[in-house]
Amino acid sequence: MVKVDEQGRTNKKNIYAIGDIVAGASLAHKASYEGKVAAEAIAGKPSTVDYVAMPAVCYTDPELGTAGLTEKDAKKKMATRLRFLNSHLSQMVVRSPLIKLRDL
Numbered sequence: 001m002v003k004v005d006e007q008g009r010t011n012k013k014n015i016y017a018i019g020d021i022v023a024g025a026s027l028a029h030k031a032s033y034e035g036k037v038a039a040e041a042i043a044g045k046p047s048t049v050d051y052v053a054m055p056a057v058c059y060t061d062p063e064l065g066t067a068g069l070t071e072k073d074a075k076k077k078m079a080t081r082l083r084f085l086n087s088h089l090s091q092m093v094v095r096s097p098l099i100k101l102r103d104l
Contacts (some may be wrong), residue, residue, distance in 0.1 A: 001021065002022055004018075020035035027056055033049070054067065
């Protein structure tokens with residue numbers, strides 16, 4: 001693994017690394033996002049990675065996906081605004097700051 005800072009910069013000032021060669025999940029979404037952040041950093045913009053809302057998808061039947069905080073972290077950070085929804089995906093139409101699906 002190549003160690004990088006929050007902009008994808010290695011220990012060499014003008015060398016950046018993204019994707020499978022840096023720590024974290026080996027996901028195309030992650031690599032694309034890291035590439036965008038690195039390009040913005042190279043252009044002099046104050047961009048940094050924030051993996052909280054990075055999506056992950058499991059191509060099964062039915063397909064599953066995740067994004068955002070874990071239930072534990074959500075309870076710590078947003079306890080007063082937190083609501084959970086138990087629903088089948090086809091029935092989900094509720095808008096909420098955080099939705100967790102159970103018993104699909």
